[in-house]
Amino acid sequence: MRSRIESRFAELKREGRAGFVPYVMAGDPDAATALAILQGLPGAGADLIELGFPFSDPMAEGPPIQRAAQRALAAGMTLTGVLRLAQAFRAGDEGTPLILMGYMNLILHRGIAAFARDAAASGVDGVIVVDCPPEEAAELAAALDAADVSLIRLATPTSDAARLKVVVKGTSGFVYYVSVAGVTGVKEADAAAVAPMVERVRRASGLPVAVGFGIRTPERAAAIARVADAVVVGSALVDEAAEALEMNEDVTGRVLLKAESLANAVRSARTGQTMAKTHGDG
Template sequence: MSSSPSRITARFETLKAENRAAFIPFIMAGDPDYDTSLDLMKQLPAAGADLIELGICFTDPMADGPAIQAAGLRALAAGQTLKKTLQMVREFRKEDDATPIILMGYYNPVYSMGVDNFLAEAKDAGVDGLIVVDLPPEEDEELCLPAGKTGLDFIRLATPTTDDKRLPSVVKNTSGFVYYVSVAGITGGATGANDTVSSAVGRLKAASGLPVAVGFGVKTPERAAEIARTADAVVVGSALIEALAGALEKDQNSRDKITSAVTSLAKSLADAAHSAR
C-alpha cells in the first residue's frame, strides 16, 4: 500500500486549506442506463463535485428511500452489474485522475464477486473508498480491514443513535472521512436540526480525527449551505435522483436533458456549499 495520502485525504486537505466544505453528489451507477450514467458521472466535477459517491444497485436496498430504490431498479432493469460499475470508474479515470470516487452499497454484490477479486478490481479501476451500509464494525475482518490493506478507504456511517459507548467501535478502522447520517431513517427524509448536526459533527471529528460529511435529506441550496458552515462535506443523493427521474419522465430519449437536469441542480448545491463560510 502506498504511503502517499489517498485521493480522498488529499482532496479534504486541499479543501481545508481553502476553508470550504466539499460537495459530494450521489448517483446510482447505471441509472437510467450505462451510457447516460457515465456521461453524468463525467460531468459532475465541472458542476462542482469535489468527490463522487457511485451507488451499486442491489435488489434489497434497506437503507434507501423511494427515490434511490427506484434508481436501483432502473439500473438493474437496464442490465447494470457490479462489474459494469467498476468499468464505469475505469472509463471515468481515462479523463479524470483527480476526483475521488467512492462506491456505496450493500455487501451482497461484493460477496458474490468475492472480496479479494472485488478489491483488486476496484483498486485497479481507480476506486478510492467504500461505504458498505450493512457491514457493522463487528464484521471489519470481512471487508473493512482487507480494503485498508489494498489501499482503499473504508468510510463508516454514524447516526444520531450512535452513542458514546458505540462510537469508538464505529470510528476505529474508519478512514477517509466519517459519514454522519443526520436523521435516524432512510435516505430522502428531513435532515436534523442545525444545532444537533453541528454538535454531532464536532463530536465525530473529536472521536475520529477525520473530516465529517453530512447527508440524508439535503435537498436545497439553502440547506446545503447551512450544513457546510460546520461540516467538512455535504452529501446529496435523493434530490439529484429525483431530478433525473423527473427529466426521464419528460424526455426519455434525451440524454442531454437528463444529465442537464441533474448537473444544474448539482451546481446550485455545490455553489451554496462552497460559499457558505
C-alpha cells in the first residue's frame, strides 16, 4: 500500500530525522536465512526495506550485489519465491514499508498485470525497476497504480531539469536518488555534492528523496542522513552475508549487527538520538 510509505515518511518528518533503508537480496544465501534477516531488520532500525529480486544480469550492480544474486539463484530463488518471502514478512509486520527492487525481464516473464496483483497481495508497497525508463513504463505504471503499489523511479547526477520532469511524473512514495555515476558498491557518496541535487529532486517531485549507492559506512550514512530524507545501504550488508558464509559464522546475526550500526548512525545524524524504537508497529 502506498499509504504505508507515505505514513512512514510523515512519521520520520515529525521525528526530525532521515530514514534508514537497508537493501538485502531475496534468497541470499537461502530462503530461510533471507526471511530471518527480513524479519530482524525492523528491530535493527530499518524504517523501510528494499528487497532485491535476483536476476542473472544485474547491470546496475557492482560485484557485491552481483554475487548475492548469484548465491540466491544458485539456492533456487525465483520471483515467486521473492513474493512468498514478502508475504511471510508482512504476516508478522504490518508497519514497515517493503519495496521490491530488480529488473524488468522477470516482470515481463510473469506478466505485468499478474506481477502487480501478486506484489500487492504479498504486502509489497513499492517497486523499483532499474532498467525500465519512464518512456517504456506506461503499462507497468498503470498496473501498479491499479494495485495501489508505488512505482519508485531513479534520478541520477546526470538528470537535468528536463529529464527530472520526466522521471518524477507518475512516481509515488519517494524518489530514489543515485548519488554516484556507475554501479553499486564502488564509489563513495559525497554529501556536499548530494545536498543540492536532493533539493532539486524534492522541488521537482514534491516527494521525499532517498539516497543510495556509495554508502557503506556509518560515517558516510550519517553524512547523507543530514541532507536526505532517507539513506539506502545495500552492498555493505550483502558483503556481511558473504563474509559470514566464508567464515562459517551466523549470517543473520552479522547482517543485522551491521544494519543496527548503520541505523544508529542515520538516526543520530541530526538529533543525537539513539536507536530507541519509536515506530509503534514496525
